[in-house]
Amino acid sequence: MMNAVRLEWYKLRRKRLLGMITLLLLVxxxxxxMATSVSxxxxxxxxxxxSLIATxxxxxxxxLPILTAICVSRICxxxxxxxxxxxxxxxxVSPGQLYAAKFMTASIMGLxxxxxxxxxxxxxxMLNDFNPAVPVxxxxxxxxxxxxxxxxxxxxxxxxxxxxxxQAFALSxxxxxxxxxLTADLLPSGLxxxxxxxxxxxxxxxxxxxxxxxMSFAVRxxxxxxxxxxxxxxxxxxxxxxxxxxxxxxxx
Amino acid sequence: xxxxVASTSLSKRYGTVYCVKDVNLSVCEGEIxxxxxxxxxxxxxxxxxxxxxxxxTDGQVTVFGKELAAHRRLILSQIGSLIxxxxxxxxxxxxxxxxxxxxxRNVPDRNVSEALKxxxxxxxxxxxxxxxxLGMKQRLGIAMALLAFPKLLILDEPTxxxxxxxxxxxxxxxxxxxxxxxMTVLLSSHLLAEIxxxxxxxxxxxxxxxxxxxxxxxxxxxxxxxxxxxxxxxILAEKVLMSEGFSSCHxxxxxxxxxxxxxxxxxxxxxLITANIDVLRIEEHKKSLESIFLDMTGKERSL
Numbered sequence: 001m002m003n004a005v006r007l008e009w010y011k012l013r014r015k016r017l018l019g020m021i022t023l024l025l026l027v028x029x030x031x032x033x034m035a036t037s038v039s040x041x042x043x044x045x046x047x048x049x050x051s052l053i054a055t056x057x058x059x060x061x062x063x064l065p066i067l068t069a070i071c072v073s074r075i076c077x078x079x080x081x082x083x084x085x086x087x088x089x090x091x092x093v094s095p096g097q098l099y100a101a102k103f104m105t106a107s108i109m110g111l112x113x114x115x116x117x118x119x120x121x122x123x124x125x126m127l128n129d130f131n132p133a134v135p136v137x138x139x140x141x142x143x144x145x146x147x148x149x150x151x152x153x154x155x156x157x158x159x160x161x162x163x164x165x166x167q168a169f170a171l172s173x174x175x176x177x178x179x180x181x182l183t184a185d186l187l188p189s190g191l192x193x194x195x196x197x198x199x200x201x202x203x204x205x206x207x208x209x210x211x212x213x214x215m216s217f218a219v220r221x222x223x224x225x226x227x228x229x230x231x232x233x234x235x236x237x238x239x240x241x242x243x244x245x246x247x248x249x250x251x252x
Numbered sequence: 253x254x255x256x257v258a259s260t261s262l263s264k265r266y267g268t269v270y271c272v273k274d275v276n277l278s279v280c281e282g283e284i285x286x287x288x289x290x291x292x293x294x295x296x297x298x299x300x301x302x303x304x305x306x307x308x309t310d311g312q313v314t315v316f317g318k319e320l321a322a323h324r325r326l327i328l329s330q331i332g333s334l335i336x337x338x339x340x341x342x343x344x345x346x347x348x349x350x351x352x353x354x355x356x357r358n359v360p361d362r363n364v365s366e367a368l369k370x371x372x373x374x375x376x377x378x379x380x381x382x383x384x385x386l387g388m389k390q391r392l393g394i395a396m397a398l399l400a401f402p403k404l405l406i407l408d409e410p411t412x413x414x415x416x417x418x419x420x421x422x423x424x425x426x427x428x429x430x431x432x433x434x435m436t437v438l439l440s441s442h443l444l445a446e447i448x449x450x451x452x453x454x455x456x457x458x459x460x461x462x463x464x465x466x467x468x469x470x471x472x473x474x475x476x477x478x479x480x481x482x483x484x485x486x487i488l489a490e491k492v493l494m495s496e497g498f499s500s501c502h503x504x505x506x507x508x509x510x511x512x513x514x515x516x517x518x519x520x521x522x523x524l525i526t527a528n529i530d531v532l533r534i535e536e537h538k539k540s541l542e543s544i545f546l547d548m549t550g551k552e553r554s555l
Contacts, residue, residue: 007352007356011341011352013348014343014344082340082341082381083336083337083339083340086339087396088356089304090331090333090335091353092325092328092329092356251305251306
């Protein structure tokens with residue numbers, strides 16, 4: 001399996017995907033940090049990890065679905081463009097193995113993005129003397145929530161990118177996802193639960209509320225978030241399975 | 253010679269239409285089997301079923317004496333193939349594309365250089381494949397198929413996109429493979445001239461059905477000559493000859509006879525002269541392979 005993943009990275013040579021991810025995340029984080037800095041200068045009591053994590057989580061709803069769609073699309077598009085699905089099938093690569101390798105490659109990219117965000121948040125907090133010095137629990141919960149949501153989105157995007165040759169479709173889905181992710185908190189809770197992109201803010205360890213013209217931040221209880229994470233993981237597994245079955249049965 | 257590929261009643265249906273129906277293919281070891289048919293006859297679908305890319309609706313395929321469905325991995329490890337258009341990663345160089353297949357096939361470096369040398373791509377191996385011409389991409393596809401020097405090579409329209417010199421080169425290469433590397437080659441084409449020059453055995457498919465399968469020389473021997481006789485009065489000539497036991501048909505302004513020996517031709521001529529009918533021409537027509545092919549596949553279809 002690791003050979004198959006290594007081969008995916010070999011095939012992605014010169015695509016500069018990690019550079020593109022880092023660049024797009026830098027734009028997002030710069031935006032988030034500026035917003036947090038403005039908020040702190042207006043309300044000094046917001047100078048803390050909570051407001052920073054809440055802002056990044058909220059912006060992830062916009063950026064990460066698009067970023068995930070781009071990465072997965074690039075991973076699959078090279079096979080569509082070069083007509084290599086047939087080649088791989090005839091040189092003994094099982095469709096399931098190929099699908100798993102592509103999922104793992106996209107997941108590694110997603111993990112890189114999440115770790116880069118956590119590290120950047122940490123550096124920004126340290127530079128602004130937030131307390132406590134290192135909020136290990138909060139950052140771990142942020143990493144976990146972001147990663148689980150990203151993995152679920154990867155499974156959906158992978159299925160679409162493999163099934164539909166025209167990658168404009170997959171990219172459009174990513175953009176729709178980004179819009180839903182950004183506006184998720186404004187949607188009715190019943191609808192929000194059905195939309196996988198809404199979980200960037202939904203699984204964030206920090207809840208934002210706007211009362212009496214004042215924004216306030218509160219740490220969410222992990223006990224309420226864990227079942228949601230588990231449910232999202234099950235949804236992701238179901239999407240992965242559906243995509244895998246589709247690929248295995250597809251005639252080329 | 254042992255059978256390398258055998259199919260039994262192989263059929264594929266899309267919706268209600270069979271694009272391959274009851275094909276019993278038989279490719280023996282060391283042969284160059286030319287799979288010939290007009291566009292859309294079912295050649296590629298048949299080859300895809302042999303490679304397991306398409307699931308047959310009915311029938312079964314055995315390769316190297318083993319059933320494909322049960323021994324897919326083992327069978328594929330001994331097959332090199334190029335199906336329809338060449339497969340490649342455009343952003344990678346020719347060499348990097350070969351490396352991808354090398355890693356999957358687990359073959360030594362010398363195979364890569366040997367395969368590139370065979371298709372004459374050594375000089376362009378570091379160029380991005382997106383910048384290759386169609387002919388170069390086709391040659392790269394053939395190099396990828398040759399990489400593991402497999403026992404069976406399946407090539408679907410291998411000369412597509414090649415210039416005449418390239419076609420000649422690939423033709424000579426394919427012809428040399430059974431002797432040089434002990435390979436069996438199964439290649440498809442819609443070009444009769446190509447198959448005629450390369451193949452030792454031929455299968456002709458039309459509208460999904462195998463119309464002929466056998467040695468190329470047998471097909472050529474089927475090509476019996478016809479004799480056409482033109483007289484001043486063909487109607488009377490036909491009556492005279494019919495009374496002598498000849499049977500003919502009209503084609504243009506001539507009477508056409510099949511299976512006539514020299515003796516019978518002389519006898520027919522004598523009968524006509526005796527009946528005082530002027531004989532203007534006696535001509536022998538040999539059917540070309542092309543007309544045999546067109547007879548089998550329908551003259552209205554283009555090649």
